[in-house]
Amino acid sequence: MAPSPPHITARRGKFITLEGAEGVGKTTNREFIRRCIEMSGHTVIVTREPGGTPLAEQIRGLLLERREDGMSSDTELLLMFAARAEHLARVILPALEAGAWVLCDRFTDATYAYQGGGRGISSERIATLEEWVQGALRPDLTLLLDLPVAEGLQRAGQRSAPDRFESEQAAFFERVRLAYLALAQQHPARYRVIDAAQPLEDVQKNIQTVLTDFFATL
Ligand code: T5A
Numbered sequence: 001m002a003p004s005p006p007h008i009t010a011r012r013g014k015f016i017t018l019e020g021a022e023g024v025g026k027t028t029n030r031e032f033i034r035r036c037i038e039m040s041g042h043t044v045i046v047t048r049e050p051g052g053t054p055l056a057e058q059i060r061g062l063l064l065e066r067r068e069d070g071m072s073s074d075t076e077l078l079l080m081f082a083a084r085a086e087h088l089a090r091v092i093l094p095a096l097e098a099g100a101w102v103l104c105d106r107f108t109d110a111t112y113a114y115q116g117g118g119r120g121i122s123s124e125r126i127a128t129l130e131e132w133v134q135g136a137l138r139p140d141l142t143l144l145l146d147l148p149v150a151e152g153l154q155r156a157g158q159r160s161a162p163d164r165f166e167s168e169q170a171a172f173f174e175r176v177r178l179a180y181l182a183l184a185q186q187h188p189a190r191y192r193v194i195d196a197a198q199p200l201e202d203v204q205k206n207i208q209t210v211l212t213d214f215f216a217t218l
Pocket of ligand 1: 020021022023024025026027028029049050080105106107108109110111112114115155156158159165166196197198199200201203
């Protein structure tokens with residue numbers, strides 16, 4: 001018997017996700033977005049994927065560490081959704097049901113981009129797990145920070161030693177970027193694409209405009 005998807009009873013908060021390939025500036029802009037949301041009068045929880053709970057952070061460790069014996073694409077996909085199931089049950093759904101907003105640095109669109117676009121797993125297979133783990137839950141707003149791959153890798157490379165994903169070839173990240181841009185076209189109502197090649201001040205002006213427009217719809 002198929003397990004039931006999460007039961008979303010009284011979802012009152014908004015769910016905002018931040019997406020993009022490596023080094024596009026998600027971490028840099030998280031605090032700025034948190035402040036914008038708080039200034040609009042809402043409580044917000046900032047979290048990330050893979051991760052966001054002690055167990056999901058342990059799964060993140062497994063996913064990011066470089067390993068001699070590699071990892072099959074299906075294992076990678078299932079670990080992403082295992083971490084997500086934990087994160088949803090313990091952090092995201094309780095917060096939304098309590099009326100808080102949730103700002104999540106990466107969510108299932110990252111799975112479509114990396115495991116789908118990057119690794120070549122079919123969208124249908126990912127959608128099956130999405131339905132299983134999330135039920136009807138989808139983000140209300142997704143900010144996609146878009147940047148040419150070479151620039152993103154250069155920015156990310158300045159920061160720390162490459163993890164398992166960052167060790168992929170540029171062609172992998174080109175597929176990831178194209179998959180994200182395709183998702184933005186498929187979901188124009190919830191996606192906003194931000195040109196992340198601009199100076200940080202201009203990126204944040206664009207983000208603020210997107211958020212102001214979103215607040216106006218509430
Ligand atoms: N993953 C994740 C999957 O494969 N499937 C999934 O389902 C999920 C959820 C970890 C990995 O997991 C994979 C994707 C990832 O490879 P992560 O830690 O969120 O996920 O991923 P990263 O992309 O590695 O996160 P990074 O921390 O590397 O990138 P950020 O956060 O986008 O970039 P940030 O903010 O650290 O900025 C990088 C550098 O650029 C500078 C910053 O100061 C920093 O030095 N910078 C700018 N410089 C100039 N101009 C600007 N506008 C700048 N903005 C930032």
